[in-house]
Amino acid sequence: MNKSTVSTGTAVEKDNLFIPLIDFSLFLSGSPSERRSTATSILHGFQRAGFIYLSNHSIAPSTVSRVFSSSASFFALPQPKKDALAWYSPAANRGYVAHGREKVTQLADKGDVEALRAAVPDLKESMEIGKEGEEGKPNMWPKEDEAFKETMIGFFEECKELHVNVMRAVAVGLGLEEDWFDGFTDGGDNTLRLLHYPEVKKSVFRREDGVEQVRAGEHTDYGSITLLFQDSRGGLQVLSPNNTFIDATPIPDTIVVNAGDLLARWSNDTIKSTTHRVVEPPPTPGSENSDVYPARYSIAYFCNPNFDKWIDAIPGTWEGTSTGKKYERVNSGEYLERRLAATY
Ligand SMILES: O=C(O)CCC(=O)C(=O)O
Numbered sequence: 001m002n003k004s005t006v007s008t009g010t011a012v013e014k015d016n017l018f019i020p021l022i023d024f025s026l027f028l029s030g031s032p033s034e035r036r037s038t039a040t041s042i043l044h045g046f047q048r049a050g051f052i053y054l055s056n057h058s059i060a061p062s063t064v065s066r067v068f069s070s071s072a073s074f075f076a077l078p079q080p081k082k083d084a085l086a087w088y089s090p091a092a093n094r095g096y097v098a099h100g101r102e103k104v105t106q107l108a109d110k111g112d113v114e115a116l117r118a119a120v121p122d123l124k125e126s127m128e129i130g131k132e133g134e135e136g137k138p139n140m141w142p143k144e145d146e147a148f149k150e151t152m153i154g155f156f157e158e159c160k161e162l163h164v165n166v167m168r169a170v171a172v173g174l175g176l177e178e179d180w181f182d183g184f185t186d187g188g189d190n191t192l193r194l195l196h197y198p199e200v201k202k203s204v205f206r207r208e209d210g211v212e213q214v215r216a217g218e219h220t221d222y223g224s225i226t227l228l229f230q231d232s233r234g235g236l237q238v239l240s241p242n243n244t245f246i247d248a249t250p251i252p253d254t255i256v257v258n259a260g261d262l263l264a265r266w267s268n269d270t271i272k273s274t275t276h277r278v279v280e281p282p283p284t285p286g287s288e289n290s291d292v293y294p295a296r297y298s299i300a301y302f303c304n305p306n307f308d309k310w311i312d313a314i315p316g317t318w319e320g321t322s323t324g325k326k327y328e329r330v331n332s333g334e335y336l337e338r339r340l341a342a343t344y
């Protein structure tokens with residue numbers, strides 16, 4: 001497949017899971033009718049699958065590769081240097097998280113999270129970066145590496161902009177004013193997560209106790225949307241309506257975008273926040289004889305409504321329905337902190 005020729009279509013189609021591939025440039029700079037139809041496709045993707053792929057988005061491939069290589073250099077630092085930058089609180093959600101600390105899960109009960117973490121540790125490490133310059137919530141920058149900090153801050157801003165634009169498309173799709181979400185997305189209360197799934201022995205995935213070993217446990221994301229940049233390894237899987245996990249195969253230069261729990265709640269569950277996980281990559285020809293799976297890197301940018309905002313059902317999503325508003329309004333920052341506190 002020539003990657004530059006396919007920019008629209010279906011990215012994933014299996015077991016009733018249909019994830020569209022959408023050319024975002026048609027929303028950013030298309031004609032009025034292209035903008036409307038692109039917005040509708042984006043909204044439908046979120047309503048139907050909870051996931052979309054965006055091609056021709058606003059972030060240059062060279063920027064993404066710079067962030068991937070900075071991320072790889074960061075994870076290659078000696079362990080004590082990374083440990084010195086450790087994640088320190090759910091309120092701040094910033095810093096380095098070593099293997100096995102986080103167990104992403106739907107179980108809100110802490111005791112259960114402990115039990116799960118002991119049984120199947122996630123095979124990954126991550127670095128969480130929040131909005132720079134927040135009082136009492138310092139980012140944990142590696143010492144003497146201005147370039148890393150500059151790269152990440154620049155990327156954070158570009159992703160923040162993309163969040164604004166994707167939510168504008170959602171607004172247009174819903175028939176609202178295009179800027180309806182702007183006052184919720186302009187704060188940039190988002191988290192940039194660099195992820196490294198180290199090379200791992202294949203035998204680790206063949207557990208004798210019957211427990212299914214994964215690289216990252218099944219979960220939904222918490223916020224409005226997540227922008228996910230993956231390398232070419234594969235391993236991301238999305239739960240289908242038939243209750244099977246389907247590969248969300250990497251497509252070069254695209255971003256996988258999924259809706260989070262807070263957007264599902266905000267939309268009175270008209271938008272889906274779909275369960276996903278990361279497993280060992282599908283076999284590739286030539287790799288059968290190796291006894292390891294190669295390392296995988298990904299970058300997740302978790303977008304949230306501004307932390308000081310109240311999230312109450314979006315107009316048009318609940319009026320006249322049999323359920324009416326399904327949820328009480330909730331404060332964005334409190335909601336997210338509660339979810340994070342249950343996870344770590
Ligand atoms: O690494 C990936 O591809 C997915 C990561 C993810 O889902 C998450 O961190 O929430």
Ligand SMILES: [Fe+2]
Nearest residue numbers: 219220221276
């Ligand atoms: Fe996720």
